[in-house]
Amino acid sequence: MGLPADGSAPIVIAVRDLAKRFGEVRAVDGVTFSVARGELFGFLGPNGAGKTTTMNMLIGLARPGSGSIEIGGIDCTRDPKPVQHLMGIVPDESNLYPELTGFGNLCFCGALYGMGRRDREARARELLALFGLAEAGERKLGGYSKGMKRRLTIAAGIIHAPPILFLDEPTTGIDVASARQIRQLIADLSAQGTTVFLTTHYIEEAERLCRRIAFIVRGRIVRIDTVANLLDRVRDRYIMEFALSAPGAGLCEAVTARFPHLRCYAAAGNRIRVESAEPVRVGPVLRLVEESGGEVLEARRITPSLEEVFVEITGIESEAMRHEKERNGRGGGE
Amino acid sequence: MRSGIPLWAILAKDLRAYYLKPPNISWGLLFPLLWAGMFFIRSGSGMESIPELLPGVIAVSILFGTTSLLSVTVTFEKKGRSFERLLLAPIRLELLMLAKTAGAILFGIANALLPMAIAAFVADLSGIRWGILAAAIVLIAVASTFLGLFIAVSVSEVFEAQTFSNFFRFPMLFLCGLFFPISVLPLWLRPVSYALPLTYGADLLHEAVQGTGVLPLPLDFGVLLVFCALLFGISLLGVRRRWIT
C-alpha cells in the first residue's frame, strides 16, 4: 500500500489508467485515482459519464479492458474475489430478492458475508429500525415502494460493516428527508473510519459529503481535487444572475464587449450570469441589457459553490444534468 | 468453515423460495405420475409391469424437477439482478454455483423417490440393485441440473429458458432408450442418442431395476461423470464471460 502525498492514511483503492469500452463506446477511458483509508471520495458526472462502469470494475462485476486496480494493497484487476469480503456494495438499482421479506433479505446478505445467524438477525433488526423499515421488515420486498427498496438496498450494503463502501447514486429516487438521513449516515460511517466511494450527479451532495471529488465526463476524469481546493477557485468571485423574459445568449456578447472585465455566460431557464473578481455593479449591466432589448425580471447574487466550479470545468450545465436524470425516470433527490 | 454459512444460506433460500413452493411440488409430482399412469393404462398389463415402467418414471421425475426449474430460477434472478449479489459475495464462483444448483439436485432426487415409494407398495421390488439405482438417480439429477445451468447462462429471458429446457428435455426422453430401445431407432438417429447424457442414465436404471442394461457399467458412469463435468465447466465459463461483462 502506498502513502498519499500528505502522508496521513494508507491508500486502499488505487486505480491506474483504467479503461473499458463497449463496442465503439469508450465507457471509461483512462481513469486514474486513489482513495485513502477513511476518505469519502466522490465520483461526480452526468448521465453516461462512466460512473457505474467504473464502480462495476472496482467491485468485480465488469472486467477492465485495460489498466489496473488495487484494493487493500491486493491487485484485483483480474480477480476481485480476494478483496470482495472488504466491500459493501449499494448498486444503482435494487438487486434484492422480491420473494423475501425485508428482514429475510438483510439476513441473507449478512449470511453471504459469513455472518452467523444471531449476528445477522440482530444487525438486520437494528438496520431496519435505523432505516424506518421496522414494520415493513416482515413484508415481502416485492411490495415495497421505490424509496423503501432503496433504503433496504443501502441497509443490505452495510450489514456486514464493510471497511470499504461503494455507493452508486445512493440518494437518487428517495424523498428529501430520507436523502438527508442517508447522507448523515454516510457521513457517520466515514467518520467512524469506513472508506467510501460514492457516485452521484447531485453536485450539492458531493460538495456536502465528500472530502475529495473527481469530475468525470465521457469516461475521463477532467478534474480531481479536494472540495476545499475546488472551492478556493471561486471563493473570491462575485456572480450576479439575471432572469430574463427571453433567451439572452446574444446579450452576453454585448455585455462583455462593453465591460471587458466581466465574464458573461448563459445559464438555464433564460438566465445569464455575470462574473467578476470584484463586486458586480448591477446598474450599468441592467441598463445595457435593457438598451439591447432584453427585459430583466429579476437579479440576484449567487454565492459561488461547487456548482459554479463544475460548470466552469466541465462546461456542463448542472441544471440540465439533474433534469435529464429525473426525466430518465429515477425521481429526484432534492 | 466461513464459506459454509453463505453456501448453506444460498441452498436454504432456494429451497424455501422455489423448490418447496406448492406449485413446484405438485408439478414435480403430478406430471411423472400422470405420465406413468398413461403408460400403465396403455400397456394394458397388471401390476407385474410396474418394474418395467419404473426407470422411465424415475427419469421423467428427475428431469421435470431439475432442468427447467433451475434454468428458469437462475434466469429470473439474473434478470432481476439479484444474481449480482451472489457474484459480488466473497465466495469462489465454483462453490457458489454448486450451492446454487444443490437445491435443484436435491429436488430432483426427492422427486425420484416418490414413484419408487408408490411402486414399493404395489409391486415386488426385491430384484433391484439399490447401489446402482441410487448412484444413477444422483448422477441423472446432477447432469440434468447442470444442463439447466448451461441453459440459464446461454439465454437472457425467462421464456427462453423454458423453451430451451423443453427443447432438450422432450427429445432426450424419447431418444434415450427409456421407452423403447435405441436399437429400434433409425440408424441415423442413434448417434444422437449416444450423445445424450440421459441415454447412459437410462441404461443404468434399466440395469438396476431389471438387469437389462446394454452398456458396460463403467462406461455409463464414466460418460455421465464427463457430461456433468463438461456442463458445469462450460456453464462457469459462460458466467465469467457473459455475466461479468
Ligand SMILES: Nc1ncnc2c1ncn2[C@@H]1O[C@H](COP(=O)(O)OP(=O)(O)OP(=O)(O)O)[C@@H](O)[C@H]1O
Ligand atoms: N453493458 C453495456 N453495454 C453497452 N454499453 C454500455 C453498457 N454499460 C454501459 N454502457 C455505456 O457506457 C457509458 C457509460 O455508462 P455508465 O452506466 O457507466 O454511466 P453512468 O455515469 O453510470 O451514468 P448514469 O448517471 O446514467 O448512471 C454509456 O455510454 C453507456 O451507454
Ligand SMILES: [Mg+2]
Ligand atoms: Mg450509473
